[in-house]
Amino acid sequence: MSKVNWGVLSTAMIGQEQVIPAIQRSSNGEVVAIASRGEKAISVAEKLDIPTAYTSYEELLADPNIDAVYIPLPNSLHKEWVLEAAKKGKHVLCEKTAGLDYDELKEMIDACVHHGVTFMEAFMYQFHPQHAKVKELITSGAIGDVSFMRASFSYLLTDESNIRLDRSLGGGALYDIGCYTIHSICNILNDQPTDVYANARIPEKFNVDTTVAGVLSFENDIQASFDCSFDVTPRQTYQVVGSQGTIEVVGPYRPDANESGEGFIRVVKSNGETEEYSVAGDQYKLQVEHFVDSVIEKKQPSYTNEKMLNHMKVMDAAFHSIETGKSIKLS
Structure with missing residues (x-):
């Protein structure tokens, strides 16, 4: 084949x-x-x-x-x-x-x-080469020791008949776009959190979360925050903060929405120096080609079963935290 x-x-x-x-x-x-x-x-x-x-x-x-x-x-x-x-x-x-x-x-x-x-x-975004560039910059020590990461994804959803606002269909901001923020944090840090805390705005007329904010804690003392929303202006970004600088990715999840169609990475160092990178990539095409290669070669995709299940554990913990108002410890 x-x-x-x-x-x-x-x-x-x-x-x-x-x-x-x-x-x-x-x-x-x-x-x-x-x-x-x-x-x-x-x-x-x-x-x-x-x-x-x-x-x-x-x-x-x-x-x-x-x-x-x-x-x-x-x-x-x-x-x-x-x-x-x-x-x-x-x-x-x-x-x-x-x-x-x-x-x-x-x-x-x-x-x-x-x-x-x-x-x-x-999760098509992970196949865009801009994220490999971010990992390369972190590994090279471009921003020193990483201690914090933040990820945000939002857009204004005004159509009240949209299926994303239907609880029976699995609607809600966390399922729709918050999943990207959590996924990217674990992907870039290459780690699973030990503790998850989240809270949410849940309008009574929809009974689904339309805004969610949360915190992920990792064993190596790295903290991360995430937020997602249907209630505010479009935003998509993540920042990785280290002892010697910050990496910011503008348009990490849908770089095709940028005017240039490219991923944009900005590195700001503690001494004021700035480096900028434009990274081209067709993330949807790369995703399907990787999947097909895995089928042809009869092997698991790089996004393995274990990685998918680990991501779902964090999502479950975020929902549990929203329901209970407590921080949830992952085993």
Whole structure:
């Protein structure tokens, strides 16, 4: 196998605007089918030049020509369709957040292992080379000893009918964008926190978190803070603070939203010196190519099952902290 044939479950905009075009740009994959509940897949297939449209997810999963599926359904539907895809022998790239909690994600991973298919949660941002550059700068001692990190992601959500505000569909700011802030902290620091504290704004009319702020504590005395929100102006940034300077990444999660389309890194040292780096990278294309390479080479992606489960442990702890008002210790 040198190429993978993809099917897409749902006509979600993230698929139409980002992931399907990325697969079509990739060197090792092709989108051959898309499915919806009803007729919408037909018009989307025509618009995006996809050969086959199905009016049910079951029909797509029964297609023997499809090797892998991309699932951008609402969070609450991920488990059901990951399990169904695994049963049909399809490799699965599932949009984040893959599971609503650790137990859901573990069941999904176990099913994929049992059926011998590759599974990965679609945290596309981590495949952008700007983050490797940040790690390189930290390792080189560019900012001395790291003691603090902060990550923020927000946008103003005014459409009250948006599924991100529907609790039954796995809505909320922490699932939607806060997951990136937590993920990036653990990714850049290459560590798991020992303690998690979070609080949230939960409007009664939605009963989901629309703003969350929290703190992660690590064994090596590094502290980190994260925040996410549907209630404020768009922001996406993270900063790594050391004894001799600060690294700031502007647009770490969606650098394609920047005017230049590049990741931008600024290093400010204690002596006032400043270094700036622009880092180009097609993170959606890099993600799908890495996933397909893992399928072809029959190995786990670099974002391993263990890493996915570790991330979900932190997410669970943040939700538990919001519910109890207490700091949660991770074992």
